[in-house]
Amino acid sequence: MNYISELETFIPKERVSTNITILEQHSKDESYHTPSLPNVVIYPESAEEVSQVMKIASKHKIPVTPFGVGSSLEGHVIPLNGGISLDFSLMDSIIEVLPNDFLVKVQPGVTRSKLNQELKKHGLFFSVDPGADATLGGMAATNASGTTSVKYGIMRDQIRDIEVVLANGTTMHTGNLAAKSSSGYNLNGLFAGSEGTLGCFTELTLRVYGIPEMIVASRATFHSIDSAINAVVNILSAGIQVARIELIDELSIKQVNKFSDTNYDEMPTLFIEFQGNEAGLLQDIEFTKEILADLDNHAFEFEKDTQGRNKLWGARHNAAYAFKHGFPGKQLMTTDVCLPLSELAGAIKSAKKVLKEYNLDGGIVGHVGDGNYHTTLMIDTENQREVEYAENYNKHIVEYALERGGSCTGEHGVGIGKMKYQVLEHGTALPVMQAIKKTLDPENILNPGKIFYDE
Amino acid sequence: MNYISELETFIPKERVSTNITILEQHSKDESYHTPSLPNVVIYPESAEEVSQVMKIASKHKIPVTPFGVGSSLEGHVIPLNGGISLDFSLMDSIIEVLPNDFLVKVQPGVTRSKLNQELKKHGLFFSVDPGADATLGGMAATNASGTTSVKYGIMRDQIRDIEVVLANGTTMHTGNLAAKSSSGYNLNGLFAGSEGTLGCFTELTLRVYGIPEMIVASRATFHSIDSAINAVVNILSAGIQVARIELIDELSIKQVNKFSDTNYDEMPTLFIEFQGNEAGLLQDIEFTKEILADLDNHAFEFEKDTQGRNKLWGARHNAAYAFKHGFPGKQLMTTDVCLPLSELAGAIKSAKKVLKEYNLDGGIVGHVGDGNYHTTLMIDTENQREVEYAENYNKHIVEYALERGGSCTGEHGVGIGKMKYQVLEHGTALPVMQAIKKTLDPENILNPGKIFYDE
Numbered sequence: 001m002n003y004i005s006e007l008e009t010f011i012p013k014e015r016v017s018t019n020i021t022i023l024e025q026h027s028k029d030e031s032y033h034t035p036s037l038p039n040v041v042i043y044p045e046s047a048e049e050v051s052q053v054m055k056i057a058s059k060h061k062i063p064v065t066p067f068g069v070g071s072s073l074e075g076h077v078i079p080l081n082g083g084i085s086l087d088f089s090l091m092d093s094i095i096e097v098l099p100n101d102f103l104v105k106v107q108p109g110v111t112r113s114k115l116n117q118e119l120k121k122h123g124l125f126f127s128v129d130p131g132a133d134a135t136l137g138g139m140a141a142t143n144a145s146g147t148t149s150v151k152y153g154i155m156r157d158q159i160r161d162i163e164v165v166l167a168n169g170t171t172m173h174t175g176n177l178a179a180k181s182s183s184g185y186n187l188n189g190l191f192a193g194s195e196g197t198l199g200c201f202t203e204l205t206l207r208v209y210g211i212p213e214m215i216v217a218s219r220a221t222f223h224s225i226d227s228a229i230n231a232v233v234n235i236l237s238a239g240i241q242v243a244r245i246e247l248i249d250e251l252s253i254k255q256v257n258k259f260s261d262t263n264y265d266e267m268p269t270l271f272i273e274f275q276g277n278e279a280g281l282l283q284d285i286e287f288t289k290e291i292l293a294d295l296d297n298h299a300f301e302f303e304k305d306t307q308g309r310n311k312l313w314g315a316r317h318n319a320a321y322a323f324k325h326g327f328p329g330k331q332l333m334t335t336d337v338c339l340p341l342s343e344l345a346g347a348i349k350s351a352k353k354v355l356k357e358y359n360l361d362g363g364i365v366g367h368v369g370d371g372n373y374h375t376t377l378m379i380d381t382e383n384q385r386e387v388e389y390a391e392n393y394n395k396h397i398v399e400y401a402l403e404r405g406g407s408c409t410g411e412h413g414v415g416i417g418k419m420k421y422q423v424l425e426h427g428t429a430l431p432v433m434q435a436i437k438k439t440l441d442p443e444n445i446l447n448p449g450k451i452f453y454d455e
Numbered sequence: 456m457n458y459i460s461e462l463e464t465f466i467p468k469e470r471v472s473t474n475i476t477i478l479e480q481h482s483k484d485e486s487y488h489t490p491s492l493p494n495v496v497i498y499p500e501s502a503e504e505v506s507q508v509m510k511i512a513s514k515h516k517i518p519v520t521p522f523g524v525g526s527s528l529e530g531h532v533i534p535l536n537g538g539i540s541l542d543f544s545l546m547d548s549i550i551e552v553l554p555n556d557f558l559v560k561v562q563p564g565v566t567r568s569k570l571n572q573e574l575k576k577h578g579l580f581f582s583v584d585p586g587a588d589a590t591l592g593g594m595a596a597t598n599a600s601g602t603t604s605v606k607y608g609i610m611r612d613q614i615r616d617i618e619v620v621l622a623n624g625t626t627m628h629t630g631n632l633a634a635k636s637s638s639g640y641n642l643n644g645l646f647a648g649s650e651g652t653l654g655c656f657t658e659l660t661l662r663v664y665g666i667p668e669m670i671v672a673s674r675a676t677f678h679s680i681d682s683a684i685n686a687v688v689n690i691l692s693a694g695i696q697v698a699r700i701e702l703i704d705e706l707s708i709k710q711v712n713k714f715s716d717t718n719y720d721e722m723p724t725l726f727i728e729f730q731g732n733e734a735g736l737l738q739d740i741e742f743t744k745e746i747l748a749d750l751d752n753h754a755f756e757f758e759k760d761t762q763g764r765n766k767l768w769g770a771r772h773n774a775a776y777a778f779k780h781g782f783p784g785k786q787l788m789t790t791d792v793c794l795p796l797s798e799l800a801g802a803i804k805s806a807k808k809v810l811k812e813y814n815l816d817g818g819i820v821g822h823v824g825d826g827n828y829h830t831t832l833m834i835d836t837e838n839q840r841e842v843e844y845a846e847n848y849n850k851h852i853v854e855y856a857l858e859r860g861g862s863c864t865g866e867h868g869v870g871i872g873k874m875k876y877q878v879l880e881h882g883t884a885l886p887v888m889q890a891i892k893k894t895l896d897p898e899n900i901l902n903p904g905k906i907f908y909d910e
Contacts, residue, residue, distance in 0.1 A: 100688060100797040143637040154635050156644070157612070172883040177860030178793035179825040180609050182598040182648050182868045184881050184906060185888045189611070189644025193637050210694040233555060239665040239732070277694070277742075280735015287732075338633035342555040370634040405632030413637045426639050428627040432895065433640045439894045440887065451639060 003060040004040050007084075010052055015043040015090070026067055026077070026085040030132070032331035032381055033075035033416050038065065038085035045090050047163055047171050047202035054200065055169035057084060057445050065447050066196040068109065068138030073334050074415025076142060076195055080449040086200060088137055094118050095203065103160060103177060104208050108137025108201045124208045127152035130411065131317040137201045142413035143193030147316070150236075150369030151243040151275070152209065154411070156192040163203035164191055167441040177205060190436070195413050196447035198440050212275040215243075216285065217309040220270045220292055220300045225249065225352070227296035228268045229345040232368045234291045235272075236341070240284045242369060244273040244313075249352070251363030252319050252376065259322035260315045267298060270368075271316055273309075319365050320376050327361055327378035333417075335394050337401035338372040338410030347400055351375055354396050358389040372410035399424070414451045422452070458515040459495050462539075465507055470498040470545070481522055481532070481540035485587070487786035487836055488530035488871050493520065493540035500545050502618055502626050502657035509655065510624035512539060512900050520902050521651040523564065523593030528789050529870025531597060531650050535904040541655060543592055549573050550658070558615060558632060559663050563592025563656045579663045582607035585866065586772040592656045597868035598648030602771070605691075605824030606698040606730070607664065609866070611647040618658035619646055622896040632660060645891070650868050651902035653895050667730040670698075671740065672758040672767050675725045675747055680704065680807070682751035683723045684800040687823045689746045690727075691796070695739045697824060699728040699768075704807070706818030707774050707831065714777035715770045722753060725823070726771055728764075774820050775831050782816055782833035788872075790849050792856035793827040793865030802855055806830055809851050813844040827865035854879070869906045877907070 008016050017023075018040050028035035039062075044050045057064045063083030070077050079085050092109035099122045106115060113133045115126050128139060130146035138144075140162060145154035152158075161175035174187035191198055222228040225247075232245055247270055248256070254266045272288070274281050285302075292300050303309045324332055339347050348364060355362060355375060366373030375397065379390045398408045398421050408414075408421040422430055434452055437444075448454055456464075463471050472478075473495050483490035494517075499505045512519045518538030525532050534540050547564035554577045561570060568588045570581050583594060585601035593599075595617060600609035607613075616630035629642035646653055677683040680702075687700055702725055703711070709721045727743070729736050740757075747755050758764045779787055794802050803819060810817060810830060821828030830852065834845045853863045853876050863869075863876040877885055889907055892899075903909055 098795070098797065100692070101795040102691075103795070143641075145635055145637075149635060153608075153612075156641065157608075166887070170883050172887060173881075174884060176862050176880070177795040178827075178856075178862045178865065179796070180600055180604060180793055180827060180865050181862035182600075182791075182864045182866050183862045183873065184869065184877060184885065185653075185891060186598075186611065186641075186644040186648055187884055187887065189641040193641055198640075210692065212694060236557075237555070237665065239667060241731075276696075277735050277738045279738040280732050283732045283734040336637075338635055340553070340556040340558070340632040341634070342553065372633075372635060401633075407631050407633045407636035407638045409637045410633065410635050411637050414639065418638065422639060425631070426628075428625050429629060429642055430639065432621070432627060432642065435894045436640060436891055439890045 003056055003062050006056050007042060007053065011042060011049060017041045026079070026087065029070050029072040029075055029077050030332060031073045031075055032333045032379060033078055036078050036080050037082065038079040039082045041085045041087050043087050043090045047165060050086065050165045050200050050202050051169045051171055053084065053086060054165050054167060058168055058443065061443050061445060063445050063448050064200070066141065066200050068135030069111065071132035071134045071138065072142065072415060073412045074417045076413060076415045076450060078416065088135065091202065097122055099124060101177060102208050103205055105203060105205050106136055107203060108135060110136050112136060112139065119208055123211050125211050126206060126208050128155050128158060131320070136204055136206065140192050140201055140204055141194065141196050143411065145367070145411040147244040147246055147367060149367065150245055151241065156189055158207040159188045159192050159204065160207060161205035162188065162191050162201050164199035165202055166199045167443065167446050193413065195415065195450050197437060197451055198446060214278045214281045215273065215275050215309065216281060217271065217273045217303040217312050218300060219264065219312065220272060221265050221267045221298040223267065223296045223298055225268045225348055226345055228270055229348065229368065231270060231292055231295050231297070233341060235288055236369060238287055238291060240287055241276055242272055243275040244271065245369040246271040246316055247366040247368040247373065248316065248319060249364040252365050255322040255326055255363060256315050256319055259325050260318055262311070262315050265298065271312060323363065323376045323378050329380065330378040331381045333377040333379050333390050333394070334412065335375040335397050336409045336412040337397055337406055338370060339401050339404055339406035341371045343404040343406065344368060344371050348373055350400055351397050354393055358393050360389055360393060370410065416450060419451065419453055458511055458517050461511050462497060462508065466497060466504060472496045481534070481542065484525050484527040484530055484532050485787060486528045486530055487788045487834060488533055491533050491535050492537065493534035494537045496540045496542050498542050498545045502620060505541065505620045505655050505657050506624045506626055508539065508541060509620050509622060513623055513898065516898050516900060518900050518903050519655070521596065521655050523590030524566065526587035526589045526593065527597065527870060528867045529872045531868060531870045531905060533871065543590065546657065552577055554579060556632060557663050558660055560658060560660050561591055562658060563590060565591050567591060567594065574663055578666050580666050581661060581663050583610050583613060586775070591659055591661065595647050595656055595659055596649065596651050598866065600822070600866040602699040602701055602822060604822065605700055606696065611644055613662040614643050614647050614659065615662060616660040617643065617646050617656050619654035620657055621654045622898065622901050648868065650870065650905050652892060652906055653901060669733045669736045670728065670730050670764065671736060672726065672728045672764040673755060674719065674767065675727060675755045676720045676722045676753040678722065678751045678753060680723045680803055681800055683725055684803065684823065686725060686747055686750050686752070688796060690743055691824060693742055693746060695742055696731055697727055698730040699726065700824040701726040701771055702821040702823040702828065703771065703774060704819040707820050710777040710781055710818060711770050711774055714780050715773055717766070717770050720753065726767060778818065778831045778833050784835065785833040786836045788832040788834050788845050788849070789867065790830040790852050791864045791867040792852055792861055793825060794856050794859055794861035796826045798859040798861065799823060799826050803828055805855055806852050809848055813848050815844055815848060825865065871905060874906065874908055
């Protein structure tokens, strides 16, 4: 019996699809990476079904690529060698909110906006905000972060437990419900960010937070990128508790103004959010004003109500989409380096200079409190010269970051696009990672061709 | 050539010791575990020397047990099967402070008090405070935490990079200097807490923090443990930013009063520290007062100056030593479970009840903001019945925690004492951990007999 017929013996036919439209939907993500069709899409409804799928895949040595909503930016969900695309959209229950433990248990197909709608009823929220309305399973698999990690940490920091189905079909738990543990090896951290290469996630227990007493968002504009970055360093050094501190360069603000209901000054801008108790927050804002006054600051404006705040963060989140809309027919390539804070200004200046030299369409945004910035490039993937320029540009940026103790990817993951930088970034640690992969997935059926080149 | 002579060909004889006093110093830690002598103690001065040691150990299949200052509470540094004790006390340089990156690079033998003395000059501090003046290498190896993790996180959260020498002598880096990374597998987290079983640490890059504008410590006393724990849950739920929140039961306060310069009320007590900007901190204190007034709170007193604060935290840190001094000839056994916050009150009440039933000498202290508490037991290791009672007591506590989603060890690590609970805690994840161990240390020479039973 072929493996698809075997799958159909225990998964109802309506959840096993070889329809070409469905296959095409599961062949690509939001990025420039070349699509590749799976042979079949399975929609599991339980860990038991995922375990059965893995056992059959293992027996027939069929690749399995997990799929959330396909918002990856590095080709993670593309089934490079065909096989099974495992779509978690039916596993989208919020299993349990535990308000006294500041925890929530969810299935992997729950999106972050759905989770936050539910948590709001309990006065709680989930902190990680990568912009896209990704699934929590996908966010765990790529170790996503975004605008709030400067205060609350990255996806890995929120994970207390993952129920994982391994390559051989075994189900296990990486952690527990306790706030900390020194028992055994830290599998939470190892599986977070493993990009579907070590196992499939079937349940997550995540940390949540109380909604703060007061939230104020603001926009600070500057005459130069340098002043903007200096402001970031000075604000953080002063111990001011910013919850978000985002750089949007003048090119990105221009693009946002075109496609959002905004008319922001087209200058290097910081979007800053303060959170806390009222007295502490107001003191933080006063401090920030003093810091900005000492720099080349153009204006500092506040959004105190929810509507103004949502508009501001909506504009920030739509920056990439604004570029996509602005360059129809072109594909999105996003750089994602992360550097020590002291190297960030130099890195961004160098990136802007080289962007100009290559005459590429794009702009820079950054989670600058973490030293992480993106160049949003719009490229014509049919134009070999443009693709080559974009690749060279990315290479320049990555090498600049790695020479200064940085990482080739702060939050998007390796996927397909960053594999070529793994030797340079990890050196003698790369064989250790590969040995772990080989131990847990000896047949290389879990998302092959991601993170590591096939041997 | 035997392996000790071979070691002496490249490590000067004065740093290779078989002196019996030295061997005895390296045969034990601070706990009740039975000492065991190494055959030789080596004092390396560089990663290169550690690499050479590992190559020789590997060739001759000799066990290697890393040693810091021996403040472990679970027998981690005891060379169960003899072999080499690798003492890192000469690798105690603070290599570089990077104030703008909020980072410091240290050798593993640096103690946390030495590091904090240096950081103070830069207006910075290192947050993890396990009580003992442990080495940072040891703290990384056991994933230590302590009083401050409710605000700043545990040791694993502070680690940006570890230089590790693997079993085969290869040197690698687990991370980099960037605040976040989604590149490759998270080796920082895997090696943190690996208890010397995956590699020897030869350099650490750690996160540091700015000293807050204002720090206020306080003592809140209660008529019952229940009220004290309710206060913790209510304070955390209100979003009050406590930097420490520690429970000390009446038995421990009594012991502390005997051996410290204190005369605290012998009642269930919370030691609470507030940190922040002045306005925010004062608002937090007012909120806390309101919360306590609604409960069965006896008194709430403040220590605003450094001296009073140091005395208070000194008293807390000396709780274990106060028991040691109070029961000469007895050995220390410390339980270390961690539970979801909602289960903590029940756990501590059950622990107190069973402690009374077994009529054991001891008291309870806890990092209650994390759901982590310790029973400090003083046992006569010659008295089989007392040892058995203590083991049964610990077993009761661990099973209670594991049934409720907790961990057998919040911060002390598995070492020797918690190996028997690994199957129950990790289930099908334990073979995954063992497979990783076997892949990275196929001859089982790195601290054998810790975490996992020898096969």
